[in-house]
Amino acid sequence: MNKPVAERYPLAFRLYPYAQSPDQSAQAPVRHPVIVVGGGPVGLATGLDLGTRGIPVLVLDDQEGAGLGSRAICFAKRTLEICDRLGAGAAMLEKGVQWNIGKVFHDDRLLYEFNLLPEDGHAYPAFINLQQPLFEKFLHEAIVRAQAVGAPIEIRGFNRVDAVERHDDHVALDVMTPDGPYRLEADWLVACDGAKSPLRNKLGLGFDGRVFEDNFLIADVKMKADFPTERWFWFEPHFKSGDSALLHKQPDDIWRIDFQLGWNIDRQKELQPENIRARVSAMLGPDVEYELDWCSIYTFQCRRMEKFRHGPVLFAGDSAHQVSPFGARGANSGIQDADNLAWKLAMVIKGLAPEALLDTYDQERVYGADQNIANSTRATDFITPKSAMSKLFRNAVLDLAETVPFARTIVNSGRLSLPCTYDGSPLNGPDCQGLPFRTRPGSPCPDAPVGKDWLLRLIGGDLTLLAIDTDMPEGFAAHGISPKQLRLSSQSNPALCERYLGEAKSAVYLIRPDQHVAARFDRFDADAIAAALARVLAKD
Amino acid sequence: MLEMKPNFNRPDETYAMLIKAHEGLSEDESHAMNARLILILMNQIGDHETIRKALDLAAAVNRKS
Numbered sequence: 001m002n003k004p005v006a007e008r009y010p011l012a013f014r015l016y017p018y019a020q021s022p023d024q025s026a027q028a029p030v031r032h033p034v035i036v037v038g039g040g041p042v043g044l045a046t047g048l049d050l051g052t053r054g055i056p057v058l059v060l061d062d063q064e065g066a067g068l069g070s071r072a073i074c075f076a077k078r079t080l081e082i083c084d085r086l087g088a089g090a091a092m093l094e095k096g097v098q099w100n101i102g103k104v105f106h107d108d109r110l111l112y113e114f115n116l117l118p119e120d121g122h123a124y125p126a127f128i129n130l131q132q133p134l135f136e137k138f139l140h141e142a143i144v145r146a147q148a149v150g151a152p153i154e155i156r157g158f159n160r161v162d163a164v165e166r167h168d169d170h171v172a173l174d175v176m177t178p179d180g181p182y183r184l185e186a187d188w189l190v191a192c193d194g195a196k197s198p199l200r201n202k203l204g205l206g207f208d209g210r211v212f213e214d215n216f217l218i219a220d221v222k223m224k225a226d227f228p229t230e231r232w233f234w235f236e237p238h239f240k241s242g243d244s245a246l247l248h249k250q251p252d253d254i255w256r257i258d259f260q261l262g263w264n265i266d267r268q269k270e271l272q273p274e275n276i277r278a279r280v281s282a283m284l285g286p287d288v289e290y291e292l293d294w295c296s297i298y299t300f301q302c303r304r305m306e307k308f309r310h311g312p313v314l315f316a317g318d319s320a321h322q323v324s325p326f327g328a329r330g331a332n333s334g335i336q337d338a339d340n341l342a343w344k345l346a347m348v349i350k351g352l353a354p355e356a357l358l359d360t361y362d363q364e365r366v367y368g369a370d371q372n373i374a375n376s377t378r379a380t381d382f383i384t385p386k387s388a389m390s391k392l393f394r395n396a397v398l399d400l401a402e403t404v405p406f407a408r409t410i411v412n413s414g415r416l417s418l419p420c421t422y423d424g425s426p427l428n429g430p431d432c433q434g435l436p437f438r439t440r441p442g443s444p445c446p447d448a449p450v451g452k453d454w455l456l457r458l459i460g461g462d463l464t465l466l467a468i469d470t471d472m473p474e475g476f477a478a479h480g481i482s483p484k485q486l487r488l489s490s491q492s493n494p495a496l497c498e499r500y501l502g503e504a505k506s507a508v509y510l511i512r513p514d515q516h517v518a519a520r521f522d523r524f525d526a527d528a529i530a531a532a533l534a535r536v537l538a539k540d
Numbered sequence: 541m542l543e544m545k546p547n548f549n550r551p552d553e554t555y556a557m558l559i560k561a562h563e564g565l566s567e568d569e570s571h572a573m574n575a576r577l578i579l580i581l582m583n584q585i586g587d588h589e590t591i592r593k594a595l596d597l598a599a600a601v602n603r604k605s
């Protein structure tokens with residue numbers, strides 16, 4: 001239990017080196033409003049979001065920075081938009097590799113090609129590829145910038161949580177450091193400690209789901225090859241390096257290669273560099289020179305906790321739910337957890353909303369997790385069929401796909417992550433007929449250009465009233481909140497018009513601090529908006 | 541809506557055509573062709589609920605036998 005703190009894996013970036021805190025020599029355990037356990041993508045985003053909302057937050061991680069292993073590489077538009085709000089999106093976009101074309105092969109035949117065909121009028125593309133350690137580094141840089149202008153965020157590296165006691169209104173933690181153990185208390189604890197979540201285990205909470213009996217070898221290789229910046233996926237590839245294979249570009253001449261190895265393998269043997277090189281060379285051809293940058297073998301599971309809120313303890317990211325990597329939904333959905341949780345927790349801590357608001361974090365993100373699990377389970381079943389019959393149908397689909405267009409819609413090498421629309425959420429207020437379906441209550445606001453700026457930047461992280469082509473009195477306030485007010489014209493703004501007005505002449509949107517639509521009306525109506533605001537705060 | 545009443549315009553000939561299509565195929569080849577055929581017909585129907593009813597019906601009849 002009380003083994004010393006040590007490096008568990010080599011670091012790509014040492015972001016938050018250990019430094020002794022006065023808390024360690026305090027007489028009695030120091031109580032913090034919020035402690036986040038885990039400084040992975042989700043913990044960093046949660047800390048940053050809370051801190052920029054003025055909530056003092058302490059992030060504890062048992063390492064000192066981002067691990068060397070790349071893991072996540074595909075980051076979706078919604079993730080980038082959230083990171084933009086948090087001050088990290090621009091750096092990610094600049095470094096990341098943009099791609100739109102995907103090709104799907106069976107054996108040695110190209111079955112078809114798809115184009116993500118990004119819609120115009122968005123600040124961010126559909127996807128970028130970026131190594132996870134860089135993603136974490138950019139979040140950390142945004143934290144440092146936020147700290148410099150007063151955001152009350154503290155990160156303590158080499159602070160490992162070894163025990164947790166849950167009380168009705170707080171938690172107590174045993175923390176291990178290089179200088180020995182100390183105790184801390186928190187009104188709220190956000191567990192972002194990853195798929196193996198020690199906190200979840202220590203609280204005796206379950207994590208049920210499905211294990212997929214397959215092993216995947218990832219090899220990130222460095223090469224100066226002139227393969228195009230496209231996602232290439234093979235079913236039963238002719239080069240025989242695996243039952244399926246993936247090739248995808250990352251920044252700095254790194255390429256992600258994935259091979260499906262099957263269930264009964266000798267892991268140690270497969271991880272020997274010469275065996276990895278044999279597979280990679282068979283795929284790339286004999287003349288391509290490359291170096292192995294990072295390799296790993298992983299298996300996967302699709303599962304979630306039954307509830308993400310347990311009194312003062314909230315689970316977010318991989319600790320709460322785990323999916324197979326097909327469709328890039330792990331980190332992307334974890335960032336949406338942070339986005340959903342931070343404003344709610346901030347409202348509760350500031351006394352603007354009752355604790356019931358936090359139960360809607362559980363409801364909305366369990367709903368999101370179920371969508372992600374369903375999508376990645378289907379993709380995994382297609383890529384690694386579980387029975388002879390399933391494989392027969394899979395291959396029938398592939399055989400048809402080359403010549404018959406309909407079959408391509410069933411080919412599933414991962415349905416790439418889309419943001420969750422919280423249909424049926426208790427926070428959703430009234431909808432208004434005639435307005436576009438895609439911006440119905442519960443949906444994430446689609447971006448749109450506004451002059452030289454972007455709609456999502458104007459909304460930022462505030463509860464917002466957006467009036468389009470209609471008046472709205474200044475200074476509206478209800479339930480202790482005066483929402484930010486945006487007045488826009490749809491004239492010569494076809495994107496705004498199509499996304500927010502449709503056939504209607506005017507609209508007023510009430511938008512949550514996570515940029516999801518809460519309610520919408522054809523014009524400003526103070527009573528109706530006050531009622532919708534009460535609902536957003538879980539006060540009705 | 542799943543069609544339960546006869547809908548073939550040339551039932552005997554259509555059925556014979558199905559059987560004939562499998563002539564000379566190995567069992568594996570036949571299974572593969574059936575799988576392709578099912579997918580093509582499912583797409584022809586298209587509607588998720590109708591296909592669900594067809595699957596339910598196929599499964600229910602099997603249990604009785």
Ligand SMILES: Cc1cc2nc3c(=O)[nH]c(=O)nc-3n(C[C@H](O)[C@H](O)[C@H](O)COP(=O)(O)OP(=O)(O)OC[C@H]3O[C@@H](n4cnc5c(N)ncnc54)[C@H](O)[C@@H]3O)c2cc1C
Pocket residue numbers: 037038039040041042043060061062063071072073074075132159160161162192193194195198199218298316317318319325327328329330331332333334
């Ligand atoms: C091969 C692979 C490919 C992937 N590709 C993608 C992709 O393309 N897109 C995508 O979105 N996702 C992808 N994922 C998933 C993604 O990597 C995870 O979803 C993501 O890392 C989850 O972030 P997290 O912050 O929840 O957890 P983690 O990143 O696991 O972070 C948990 C943190 O908690 C710390 N910690 C653990 N225990 C303690 C303790 N007791 N005390 C203090 N700190 C502790 C750890 O050191 C760590 O820093 C992929 C995963 C794999 C394996």
